[in-house]
């Protein structure tokens with residue numbers, strides 16, 4: 001069973017949980033760590049022979065186009081994480097459209113490849129912003145990975161489908177690749193990405209993946225370059241955001257290396273090719 005590995009390429013100061021302590025106007029003055037951290041991630045993946053989908057923030061690609069080149073050179077897939085990292089529910093449809101097109105043009109300009117995949121900042125396609133799927137389809141996107149099937153303060157649609165599937169919008173459709181969840185006591189629990197991956201001991205994550213794979217389902221894991229960087233500058237947002245951002249940063253790289261040794265992974269296009277017109281379920 002091949003699982004899905006996705007990386008959201010952004011820096012620590014882009015994270016919504018730190019927005020109370022780092023303003024957008026201060027981003028340019030923050031020490032940038034994304035270049036070194038992404039190169040380290042690329043080396044880790046290369047050592048394990050793993051290819052992934054990289055959702056690259058337009059803001060980062062514009063300043064470090066050589067990172068996009070390096071991802072392509074090593075055989076990874078480039079997708080969009082938008083331009084400005086503003087959550088969709090804080091944008092109008094027009095603003096979202098402009099942000100999306102700006103990121104797509106930057107990434108296509110660097111890579112020379114058509115960008116067909118998207119992940120919203122902070123998984124911000126929620127019940128209120130499902131219209132964003134129509135904008136993605138209009139702009140030629142073929143898959144999305146922005147709907148987290150959980151109930152959470154900043155994102156999530158708890159009733160959403162848990163496995164990769166086709167979403168129909170009128171006569172058109174788009175593939176959705178949700179981050180993986182564990183069904184427990186009638187609720188969906190996030191287990192295999194970002195802060196959840198950092199929080200849970202390795203054996204919990206690995207046990208979950210084994211269980212899902214035995215049932216015939218691939219697991220979608222997502223990570224960020226800043227999550228393998230315990231030396232990043234530290235800030236003090238409210239406790240909840242501080243915990244989410246900084247928990248176990250020093251352990252993530254080791255956990256990831258173990259994960260890549262134990263399980264097989266690929267990027268999203270690999271799955272779309274395998275699925276044809278059907279669904280993985």
Ligand SMILES: [Zn+2]
Nearest residue numbers: 008010121122
């Ligand atoms: Zn992000």
